[in-house]
């Protein structure tokens with residue numbers, strides 16, 4: 001509003017059209033004074049850049065990085081909810097198992113699950129191992145096991161998975177959710 005119009009408005013109408021209370025002036029963003037770390041959204045192959053705000057070592061906010069040429073400060077709803085990956089009270093933090101044809105979840109220790117996975121991988125690999133294909137070519141593979149990784153796996157984990165599962169175990173079907 002132009003100054004002259006504003007003066008006339010105040011004189012005749014008697015109230016300020018742009019009121020800002022002392023309380024509003026005192027309010028600051030919750031990220032004020034926080035440490036900021038540049039990171040990358042863990043969820044998909046777009047690779048949006050994030051700003052992670054922490055206070056006393058605890059994440060208080062995750063926002064899009066305006067300096068990124070990929071996302072220019074924006075995040076999709078999934079990326080915008082990244083903080084929940086760390087801190088949501090709804091996250092299940094214990095191992096649950098539902099046996100074949102079972103109707104209820106059972107609580108199991110992690111060591112039990114690791115042993116079961118190792119036993120099933122060994123058994124399946126032994127039962128489906130192919131040294132040569134139908135034309136006699138050496139393949140040294142199993143088509144009986146597949147692996148689908150999640151987008152929250154980092155580069156180092158994916159490197160180890162690829163190395164172990166293909167060169168180590170002869171698994172051909174190795175994929176990642178971020179590429180699908």
Ligand code: SF4
Nearest residue numbers: 041043044048076079
């Ligand atoms: S999940 Fe969303 S915010 Fe995260 S990298 Fe993909 S598009 Fe970007």
